[in-house]
Each structure stands twice: as structure tokens, then as C-alpha cells.
Amino acid sequence: MFNTMAMQKEKPKRTDDGNYRQSQQFWTGIRIIILTLLSIFALFPVVWVVSASFNPSQSMQSQSLIPAGIDSPEELLTNYNTLLTTKPFTRWVTNSVITSTITSVTTVMITALSAYSFSRFRFSGRRSLMLFILLVQVFPNLLAMVAVYLMLLQLGEYLPFLGLNTLGGLIMVYVGGAMGINIWLMKGFFDSVPRDIDESALVDGATHWQTYWMLIFPLVRPILIVVGILSFVGTFNEFVLARVLLLGNEDAKTLMVGLWGFIGDNFAKDWGIFAAGAVLGAIPTLVIYLLLQDQIVGGLTQGSVKG
Amino acid sequence: MSAATTDAPRGAPSGALSSGTIGVLLRYGGLFIVDAFALLLIYMLAADGVWELAVFIAIVTIIVNIINLREDLKPLRWISPALALMALFVIYPIIYTVYVAFTNYGDGNFYPKGSLVNQLLEMQFVPDDGVEYDYTAYRNEAGEYALWLTDADGKHFFITVGNAMTPATLPENGELPESYEGYTLLPNSERFRALQDLENIAFGEGENLIGIRSGNAVASKDRYAHDAAADTLTDLQSGVVYTGDDSIGFFVDKTGYEAALAADTAADIQPFLLANERFSRGAGYRILVGLNNFERFFTSPALNGPLLRIFLWTVTFALLSVITTFSVGLLIALLLQANTPGKRFFRTLLIVPYAIPALISVSVWKGMLNDNFGVVSNFLESILNTQIPFFSDPVWAKVGILLINLWLGYPYFMLVCSGALAAIPSDMYEAAKVDGANTWQQFQSLTLPMLLVAVGPLLIASFTYNFNNFVLIEAYNEGGPPIFGTPTPAGHTDILISYAFRLAFGTGRGADYGLASAITIVIFAMVVVVTLFQFRFTGSWEETSKNV
Structure with missing residues (x-):
């Protein structure tokens, strides 16, 4: 029965082939128009802030899309000059880079160890421990902010380098907070490496440490690098914890906390300088995301299929 | 903590013995350093009466030692650095949040009684x-x-x-x-x-x-003399005698306090103590106050005035954010699915909002919506002939936030939906076509249900994420415009988490960590309910448990 219906359905299509193609083209046109409009929505803020950063007049009021009244190419860089000479911009960037580098490297090293153990050893309590780690992660990091703040306040009295208003304290909070989810992520990667590889090595008398360090680690290194880069970017862009935990120390401000400082009463007046900072601050992330587009899409869709 | 990065020798082959011995030495050496460090810290913390942290660090240290010394717990050695860090920076804060929620911890009651007295005696x-x-x-x-x-x-x-x-x-x-x-x-x-x-x-x-x-x-x-037996502090400068009252966590001038309390029996003790100047109030210290914070949160008209409003906006905001970002993301995914020319080009352009740090994005939008000079608001003004108050008007501020969140959030669903759409077997479409379903019917009865199965958990995750989307709210307008006439600082666009933040670190009225922690726990309870619902709804917990 279905077959006959299908055949009936197919027939008119074949006769109106020209019409069909025309309507196909029409819909493709509509598609492209909608996509173009959405792309304008997506890109306009980016174009606008880039334009603002090159506009020599610093106020929001006098900005035009194409910077007007330019006499020399140097004038285009007025805001960048002001940013780099009158604001501690390089200091912020340095702080951010230090924090993010240490955080991402430490996180990857420590979580890779745990992931290896969860992936390769079988021990009692392994399952419960993994589920516990996942469950703890349900508690949003942000919600414990008050407690983390008070804890660093106390720790700082004894270990000044880990206290409030220090990069050390912030790094520890980042590293500690990122453990759970990354262990899960990496265990998945380790699971994808065939067990035969390390089992034969173990039979040959290698220790687990040797197997891990000389065999498995080099195999998963590309993925670890991607995870590390994403962790770097995430830390680089983190703002809430950094703002609360570094509140009292101008010298320890990270880039995002520093940029946040522009948004105040003088926002409209300092718009150009902020724009220059925003452009410089967004470039690393933007480049990394666009380069790693496929890996990120892969990771996300994998998540969606797995739940 | 580096102790666990080494592994004990497997014992069997003699060739591995030397490297194994080094491993053992490294492990014991590392453990020794960790222990020495931890002991010093515990000693210093305990000496100052910071018991909660001292005890916790002691427990973590003992567990790390057991794991690294017992041969049968070898697999756990690899995990112990991660566990120790998690314990300190995730689990301890959770426990501590619960503890603080039952205390009067805040600017006025900062130190435990013992260290407060010690500090006063140094004055x-x-x-x-x-x-x-x-x-x-x-x-x-x-x-x-x-x-x-x-x-x-x-x-x-x-x-x-x-x-x-x-x-x-x-x-x-x-x-x-x-x-x-x-x-x-x-x-x-x-x-x-x-x-x-x-x-x-x-x-x-x-x-x-x-x-x-x-x-x-x-x-x-x-300045002060302390009489431990009578629990009194005498201010030698003014001559006033303050008596410690452990039920309220303050040193008070007894007669004055009792008179003031008698005059205002309905008073809410904590704010009353912090605000009342009719009696001579001494220094406050930290005590356990039981359910007082929760009680204040739920019953005091002064506090829950803005609470219901904030709660409703939190749910509305999270819901609308998910709906708008998902719809636009799905639309784009569908548009990109067919063999549209320039597919990859458009995807790269449309992914851009996802690749910009959220704080920068929100700030740029904040500039573009600026009431007086912003390009978007000027453009709208030239069309509508009236200025849109994106920051001073409660409704427009919410519209602005949702617009920005749409911009920030649709690329995620675009990517996720693209993946999920690609995973729907194409022969199902063939079958639907054969059955005579038109495009809309196909979408309605095939694409959407299949998609929701795959994306459903992420929709709920997105809901919980937005439920606590602090960065957006804070960066847009710090919760403003303010709600007038509320006793606690609160704004029309505040969500629960930003409200709790304002209570804890808010300016002007002084920090109230106890109350903020109580609210945190309430928010957490809500998140747990949503998460349990998610697990139940999707069965993902069972699936996850199986896959471990």
C-alpha cells in the first residue's frame, strides 16, 4: 500500500521538474538571505568594536563605522597607544598568561594521572568514586564563592602566596575546581587507547609508571594539548572568581578584571581605549576557537549524543 | 602532592629494581614534604583557633598518607593529588558554606570569640x-x-x-x-x-x-581588660562594661541592651544589633545561630520583599534564554543542513560570538545599547523617535539582557543541533518522504522528536547554567536598575545568584556571609531538583553509571 502511494507521489514531481528546480533555487536564496542577516547580527558587535578601537576620538558619541578625520596611519593606533602607555595593560596580560598557563598545565598533568588510573586499574570503589566526582561537580563553583573567599582569607594569614588577592590562591581555586569534569573527559580519551598496548608492555616487565609515561602519554598527547588549550582559554576568560578573589590587589589583576574596570561612569568617554583592550583580549580566544573549530564541534556533538 | 606521581616497583624483574627504588624514594620524599608542609599549616591554624580548616586539612593529609603507604591502594595513588585538590577547593567550600549558613558570620561578627578578645586586648x-x-x-x-x-x-x-x-x-x-x-x-x-x-x-x-x-x-x-570568669570586657577608655552574650554573638552593655530590646520586642535580632545605636553595643563575634538565617530569608518581610520577584525573574530569564537560543540555533542548523552554498563559511561567521570571552561580549553590547550614545539605541531612536532606556527601565533592561544572551548562546545550540541532526539516519527521512510527509510534517514528527531526545539533557543543562548566569547579569548592569524601597540591595534584573553575591560582598550595608550562604544553599537545592529531574527525565544517570 505504501508503495503505491509513493509511486503516485513521485509522478507529479517528475513532470514538474523545472518548477521543482526553480522552487529549490528560490528556497536556497531565502536560506542565504536569512543566513546573511543572522551573520550580520553575529558580526556587527565585533565589527563595531574593532572600528571603535581604531577611531582616534575616544568617546562613544563621535564614533562612526569608518573612522573619520584621519590624517596619518599612526592616528589609527591612538587608542592602542593610550592603552599600552597609560594603563597597566601589559601587567594584566602577564598576570592572565601566568595564571592560565600554570592552571592549564597543572590541571592536565594531574587529571591525566587520575584518568589513567580510572581507565586502566580495576579496584573496589572505583565506580562509586567516579560517580562521586561527577556528583560533586553538580555544585556550581560559583555558589561556593563566599566559602572560597573566606577560606583564602584564612589561608593567606599563614601562606601569603596562597591568600586572597594573590595569583597563587586564584590558581589553586581554578585547578581544584576543574578536577572533576576533566577527569571524566580524559578518562574517555584514555579508554579509546587500546588496552593491548599497555598490557603487552606490562607483561614485558614495565612498571605502570613506565607504561603510562612512555607509551600512553605520548599517544594521548594531542588530545591533552587540546584540553590544555581549552583550559587555558577558559581560565584566561574567567572573570567572576578572579574579580572577587583579587579585589584588593591592583597589581594582581587579570586581563578580564582589568577590562571590567573600564566599565564605569566614564564608559562612554573611555570607549575607544576599552575597545582596544577588548580587541586585544579577544584575539587569542577567537583564533584558538576558530582553529580548533572541528575539535570543539566534535566534543560538543559527542556530548549531545551521549547525553 | 607530587608523591603520587611516582609508582612503586612491580617487584618482578630485577632490571627494573634500580628505577623502582628511585620511585620509592621519590614517593617517600614527596610524601615527607607534603606532610611537613601540612603539619606546619595545621599547627599554625590550630594555634589561632581556625579549627574547621585545621581538622579538614588533617583528615585530607591522613587519607593521602594511607593511600600512598598501603600497597593495596596503589591505583588510588594516581588519583590522590586530584582528590586532595578537589577535597580542599571543592568539597571543603561546600561543607564550609553549610557551616557558615548556620552562623552569623559577617562584617559585624567576623572573628570567633577567642580571637576577637585577643585582638581587642592588643588595642x-x-x-x-x-x-x-x-x-x-x-x-x-x-x-x-x-x-x-x-x-x-x-x-x-x-x-x-x-x-x-x-x-x-x-x-x-x-x-x-x-x-x-x-x-x-x-x-x-x-x-x-x-x-x-x-x-x-x-x-x-x-x-x-x-x-x-x-x-x-x-x-x-x-584599651580593654577581659574578665574571663564573668565574661566581661571593660573599656578602660570609656569605663563601660560589656558582657558577652553568646545567644546573640555580641558584647553588649547589658542594661542598655535589655532596655532597647524591651522597647522593640518584634525586632529581628541580627539587623537590630547591627543597626541599633540606642544602646551601647560592643564588638560582635561569630556564633552558631541555628536556622536563623534561613528563617530570616524566608519569613522576614524586609528580606523576602524582593525575593519572590527575583525568583520569578530568575526562572523566566533562564527559560526564555533557553527557548530563544535553542530556536535560533536550531533554525541555523536546519539552514546549514541542506546543501546551501558557503555552508562552512557561514558556520565560521556564525560561530564567532561563541569564540569571544563572555565578559568582553557583554561589555561591547553594553556600549552599543548605551542610553545616550550607543549605536543600537541611537539607531532605534532614529526609527522610533523615542529613546529606549535599556538600562534605567526594568522591562527594557530585561529585553537587553535576553537579546545579549541570545547573541551569546545561539552558537552553542547551532553546533549541538548540527551534530544531532547529522546523527538522524537519512533512511528515516526517506521513509517519511515515502509516506508522503511534507517538509513541515517531517520536521514536526521526525526531526524535532529525534532532536529533543539527543539535545534534551543539554537544554536542561543550559537552563541550570542560565539559572546561575552571574557574569551576564553582573556585567550588563550589576543587577540594576535598583528596586526602590527594599531593605537589602536588589535590582530588577538580579537573579538569585547575583542577589546572594550582593548580600555577601555588597557595599554599604556590610557583608553578611551567613545569610548569603543560606541563600546559596537554597539555590543549590533548586539546582539539585532540576538536576535530579534531568537525570530522571533522560535516564542519563543510569546510562552514565553503566558506562563507567
């Missing part, structure tokens, strides 16, 4: 009949200060911290010496900066102390 005051000196500051290489003093009769003295005042003689030229007893005269440029340090230092020893007050060095005395 000095200058009696009216005190002797005044002119002073000049000196400093040695260790950064310790000393003072050169000159009294009204022109006699000179030198005084350091911890040593009694000694007479000194001015050099023949009548000018202060550049250096004296290892201390160097502070250059003019540094004097002002040093003033703040100097004001907190008590020079001299024992009873005869010298402090800097309003530009002079003066002999000072202990």
Missing part, C-alpha cells in the same frame, strides 16, 4: 593625661620601624619595637643622625607612605607603650 588607647612627643621615623633593613622622640622639654629618646625607650643625644650639628643603632632615617618621600604602618605599631615594651596618633607619638595604654 591601645591614649589617655587624656598622656605624654606627647614629636617623632621621626627610622627603619632598618628588615623593614622594622623605630622612632626618634623629642618631648616638650627638648629631651631626646630612641625607641624600637619590643625594647624600652632609651635616652638619646642629638649630634653636635643639631640635626637628626642619618642612622642610629642600625636604623636609617626614613627619607621624606617615604614618610607619608609609612604613616599607615606606623599607626598600627605599638613601640616599646610591657606597660609603657608609645603609639602614633594624629601626628604625635604618645604614651598609650591597653
Whole structure:
């Protein structure tokens, strides 16, 4: 029965082939128009802030899309000059880079160890421990902010380098907070490496440490690098914890906390300088995301299929 | 913590013995360093009465030791650094949040009673009949200060911290010496900066102390005397006797307090104590207050005035954010699915919002929506002939937030939906076509249900994420415009988490960590309910548990 219906359905299509193609083209046109409009929505803020950063007049009021009244190419860089000479911009960037580098490297090293153990050893309590780690992660990091703040306040009295208003304290909070989810992520990667590889090595008398360090680690290194880069970017862009935990120390401000400082009463007046900072601050992330587009899409869709 | 990065020898082959021995040495060495460090920290914490942290660190250290010393727990060695870090920076804060929620911890009640009393006993005051000196500051290489003093009769003295005042003689030229007893005269440029340090230092020893007050060095005395048996603090300056009242966490002037309380029996104790100046209130200390914070949160009309409103907006905001971002994301995914020319090009353009740090994105939008000069609001003004108050009007502020969140959030669903759409087997579409379903029917009865199965959990995750989307709310307008007439600082666009943040770190009224922690726990309970619902709804917990 279905077959006959299908055949009936197919027939008119074949006769109106020209019409069909025309309507196909029409819909493709509509598609492209909608996509173009959405792309304008997506890109306009980016174009606008880039334009603002090159506009020599610093106020929001006098900005035009194409910077007007330019006499020399140097004038285009007025805001960048002001940013780099009158604001501690390089200091912020340095702080951010230090924090993010240490955080991402430490996180990857420590979580890779745990992931290896969860992936390769079988021990009692392994399952419960993994589920516990996942469950703890349900508690949003942000919600414990008050407690983390008070804890660093106390720790700082004894270990000044880990206290409030220090990069050390912030790094520890980042590293500690990122453990759970990354262990899960990496265990998945380790699971994808065939067990035969390390089992034969173990039979040959290698220790687990040797197997891990000389065999498995080099195999998963590309993925670890991607995870590390994403962790770097995430830390680089983190703002809430950094703002609360570094509140009292101008010298320890990270880039995002520093940029946040522009948004105040003088926002409209300092718009150009902020724009220059925003452009410089967004470039690393933007480049990394666009380069790693496929890996990120892969990771996300994998998540969606797995739940 | 590096202890666990090494592994014990497997014992069997003799060739691996030497490297195995090094491994053991490294492990014990690392463990020793961790233990020494932890013990020192525990000792210092315990000595100051910070018991909660001391005990927790002790427990973590013991567990790490057991794991690394017992041969049968070898697999856990690999995990122990991660576990220790998680315990300290995730689990402890959770436990501590619960603890703080049951205390009156806040600006007015910051220290436990013991350390508060110790601090008060160190305070000095200058009696009216005190002797005044002119002073000049000196400093040695260790950064310790000393003072050169000159009294009204022109006699000179030198005084350091911890040593009694000694007479000194001015050099023949009548000018202060550049250096004296290892201390160097502070250059003019540094004097002002040093003033703040100097004001907190008590020079001299024992009873005869010298402090800097309003530009002079003066002999000072202990401000408070503590009677542990009667639990009273006597303010020697004013003569008032404060009695510790452990039920409210304050040293109070008893008669005054009781009179004030009798006059206002309905008063809410905590704010009453912090605000009331009709009686002489002494210093506050931290105590357990039971369910008081939760009670205040739920029952006090002063607090829950904005609460219901904030809760409703939190849910509305999260819901609308998910709906808008998902719809636009799905639309784009569908548009990109067919063989549209320039597919990858459009995807790269449309992914851009996802690749920009959220704070920067929100700030740029904030500039573009700026009431007076923003490009978007100017554009709208030229069309509509009226200014859209994106920041001062409650409704428009919410519209602005949702618009920005749409921009921030659709690329995620675009990517996720693209993946999920690609995973729907194409023969199902063939079958649907064969059944005579048109495009809309196909979408409605095939694409959407299949998609929702795959994306459903992520929709709920997105809901919980937005439920706590602090960055957006804070960066857009710090919760503003403010709701007028509320006793706690709250704004029309505040969501629960930003409201809790304002209570904890809010300016003006002083921090109230106890109440903020109580709200945190309430928010957490809501998140748990949503998460449990998610697990139940999707069965993902069972699936996850199986896959471990």
C-alpha cells in the first residue's frame, strides 16, 4: 500500500521538474538571505568594536563605522597607544598568561594521572568514586564563592602566596575546581587507547609508571594539548572568581578584571581605549576557537549524543 | 602532592629494581614534604583557633598518607593529588558554606570569640593625661620601624619595637643622625607612605607603650581588660562594661541592651544589633545561630520583599534564554543542513560570538545599547523617535539582557543541533518522504522528536547554567536598575545568584556571609531538583553509571 502511494507521489514531481528546480533555487536564496542577516547580527558587535578601537576620538558619541578625520596611519593606533602607555595593560596580560598557563598545565598533568588510573586499574570503589566526582561537580563553583573567599582569607594569614588577592590562591581555586569534569573527559580519551598496548608492555616487565609515561602519554598527547588549550582559554576568560578573589590587589589583576574596570561612569568617554583592550583580549580566544573549530564541534556533538 | 606521581616497583624483574627504588624514594620524599608542609599549616591554624580548616586539612593529609603507604591502594595513588585538590577547593567550600549558613558570620561578627578578645586586648588607647612627643621615623633593613622622640622639654629618646625607650643625644650639628643603632632615617618621600604602618605599631615594651596618633607619638595604654570568669570586657577608655552574650554573638552593655530590646520586642535580632545605636553595643563575634538565617530569608518581610520577584525573574530569564537560543540555533542548523552554498563559511561567521570571552561580549553590547550614545539605541531612536532606556527601565533592561544572551548562546545550540541532526539516519527521512510527509510534517514528527531526545539533557543543562548566569547579569548592569524601597540591595534584573553575591560582598550595608550562604544553599537545592529531574527525565544517570 505504501508503495503505491509513493509511486503516485513521485509522478507529479517528475513532470514538474523545472518548477521543482526553480522552487529549490528560490528556497536556497531565502536560506542565504536569512543566513546573511543572522551573520550580520553575529558580526556587527565585533565589527563595531574593532572600528571603535581604531577611531582616534575616544568617546562613544563621535564614533562612526569608518573612522573619520584621519590624517596619518599612526592616528589609527591612538587608542592602542593610550592603552599600552597609560594603563597597566601589559601587567594584566602577564598576570592572565601566568595564571592560565600554570592552571592549564597543572590541571592536565594531574587529571591525566587520575584518568589513567580510572581507565586502566580495576579496584573496589572505583565506580562509586567516579560517580562521586561527577556528583560533586553538580555544585556550581560559583555558589561556593563566599566559602572560597573566606577560606583564602584564612589561608593567606599563614601562606601569603596562597591568600586572597594573590595569583597563587586564584590558581589553586581554578585547578581544584576543574578536577572533576576533566577527569571524566580524559578518562574517555584514555579508554579509546587500546588496552593491548599497555598490557603487552606490562607483561614485558614495565612498571605502570613506565607504561603510562612512555607509551600512553605520548599517544594521548594531542588530545591533552587540546584540553590544555581549552583550559587555558577558559581560565584566561574567567572573570567572576578572579574579580572577587583579587579585589584588593591592583597589581594582581587579570586581563578580564582589568577590562571590567573600564566599565564605569566614564564608559562612554573611555570607549575607544576599552575597545582596544577588548580587541586585544579577544584575539587569542577567537583564533584558538576558530582553529580548533572541528575539535570543539566534535566534543560538543559527542556530548549531545551521549547525553 | 607530587608523591603520587611516582609508582612503586612491580617487584618482578630485577632490571627494573634500580628505577623502582628511585620511585620509592621519590614517593617517600614527596610524601615527607607534603606532610611537613601540612603539619606546619595545621599547627599554625590550630594555634589561632581556625579549627574547621585545621581538622579538614588533617583528615585530607591522613587519607593521602594511607593511600600512598598501603600497597593495596596503589591505583588510588594516581588519583590522590586530584582528590586532595578537589577535597580542599571543592568539597571543603561546600561543607564550609553549610557551616557558615548556620552562623552569623559577617562584617559585624567576623572573628570567633577567642580571637576577637585577643585582638581587642592588643588595642591601645591614649589617655587624656598622656605624654606627647614629636617623632621621626627610622627603619632598618628588615623593614622594622623605630622612632626618634623629642618631648616638650627638648629631651631626646630612641625607641624600637619590643625594647624600652632609651635616652638619646642629638649630634653636635643639631640635626637628626642619618642612622642610629642600625636604623636609617626614613627619607621624606617615604614618610607619608609609612604613616599607615606606623599607626598600627605599638613601640616599646610591657606597660609603657608609645603609639602614633594624629601626628604625635604618645604614651598609650591597653584599651580593654577581659574578665574571663564573668565574661566581661571593660573599656578602660570609656569605663563601660560589656558582657558577652553568646545567644546573640555580641558584647553588649547589658542594661542598655535589655532596655532597647524591651522597647522593640518584634525586632529581628541580627539587623537590630547591627543597626541599633540606642544602646551601647560592643564588638560582635561569630556564633552558631541555628536556622536563623534561613528563617530570616524566608519569613522576614524586609528580606523576602524582593525575593519572590527575583525568583520569578530568575526562572523566566533562564527559560526564555533557553527557548530563544535553542530556536535560533536550531533554525541555523536546519539552514546549514541542506546543501546551501558557503555552508562552512557561514558556520565560521556564525560561530564567532561563541569564540569571544563572555565578559568582553557583554561589555561591547553594553556600549552599543548605551542610553545616550550607543549605536543600537541611537539607531532605534532614529526609527522610533523615542529613546529606549535599556538600562534605567526594568522591562527594557530585561529585553537587553535576553537579546545579549541570545547573541551569546545561539552558537552553542547551532553546533549541538548540527551534530544531532547529522546523527538522524537519512533512511528515516526517506521513509517519511515515502509516506508522503511534507517538509513541515517531517520536521514536526521526525526531526524535532529525534532532536529533543539527543539535545534534551543539554537544554536542561543550559537552563541550570542560565539559572546561575552571574557574569551576564553582573556585567550588563550589576543587577540594576535598583528596586526602590527594599531593605537589602536588589535590582530588577538580579537573579538569585547575583542577589546572594550582593548580600555577601555588597557595599554599604556590610557583608553578611551567613545569610548569603543560606541563600546559596537554597539555590543549590533548586539546582539539585532540576538536576535530579534531568537525570530522571533522560535516564542519563543510569546510562552514565553503566558506562563507567
